[in-house]
Amino acid sequence: MRFFPTLPHFPAVRSAVRTTPLLITSLLLLASAAPALAQAPLAAADEAVLADRRLAAGYLRTGNGDLAALALERLQKALPAPHAMRAKTAVEAIDAGDLAAATTATEALAVDLAEARRAAGVRVLADCVREFSTVYATLDTHRTRAPDLADAALRSAIAAAARASDAAVARCDGEAPAAVKADAGFRRLVDGSRGSLGRIPEAVAAGDAELLHRFLIELRAYEQLLRFRYG
Template identity: 65%
Template sequence: MLVAAALVLAAAPLPAQTRTDATDATVLADRRLAAGYLRTGNAELAALALERLVKALPDGPLRARAGAALAAVDAGDLTAAADETERLADDMAKARRTAGRRVFADCVRDLSAVYAVLDASRTQAPDLTRPEVRADIVKAAAATDAAFALCDGEAPADIKADPDFRRLVDGSRASLARLPDAVATTDRDMLHRFLIELRAFEQLLRFRFG
């Protein structure tokens, strides 16, 4: 009977006063967990993380979005579930921005937006014979480096000391420091290698901390 009672309590919705919002560290962590499990096709663990989100979030658009992701998992559509989980991240970021409440994940998301300008040179090979193209790439690299530096400065102490975080930030900034040489020498292959490496760093940073 005690076991049954415990299961009932565990499944019960959280009281209204304990529901959390888009700035809560546990909510942010569960959204990242759900997204990570969906990327690797682990539907069961993704569903558990999404169930916790549905229970934790207050009634409204965020909870509805988490519920839609969970429903997609239950229906076996992991692609739709992953899309809904990413939209949930966007919705949470908008809610924080509207409320004027910034968290570290916002710095990482802003970094990704800045980096996207530089990443365009990875997806479409630039004409390095043109001076204006070279200048634009160097400018985009400098902006990306500044974004990494900002997030390094904003990171809470435990994240700042995290070996994975240090590897991603320090590795990215080391590549960005060398990238202008590849541009100046019009070495497309070297530039492409740096951009592939940076893409991996940026993706891992967003998946782990964004």
């Protein structure tokens, strides 16, 4: 009589049979998530998405939660799940009357989108503008606390920070799409920033704290507007 082995005689085969449904389920979940993951870098670089995020942030700054919620709801529909949840969190905060939390979530969404672009090797003007804001932050500390211009080392540090900020904003000018680069509003902000930054070493060398402060106030306005409109 022939002997036909059954699964109990092959533990490895028996284990594989038991785990196959779980494996298939996992593969199906990965396959269903793939379109959203592939879409993420594309959505993160979509100018309509970036414009809506800036719009929501702008309305939140002025305390207009209802209009901010409309822009965030559009983002919920346009973005894949990982990023759509940020927009949803912001909308829920608005519904709860917590505009500060909504602002935090909206800014976190900007960071998430930037990270998605970076991971995909995609770069847009918003990335450069936000980098400029980061570089400029060092120089801006002297706007809120008057520096001692009698300190030679401090004068040198302020001039270096101005040069670094100028290089950063010049890079954004170079990376801007042709239509943006030619736009009068963009030109006013970039050229105005570079004009003030170029005068800072002169004010520092002269020990003119009042003139330096005036330039730093101008720069703060330019930097904020660049970030609000293009970041």
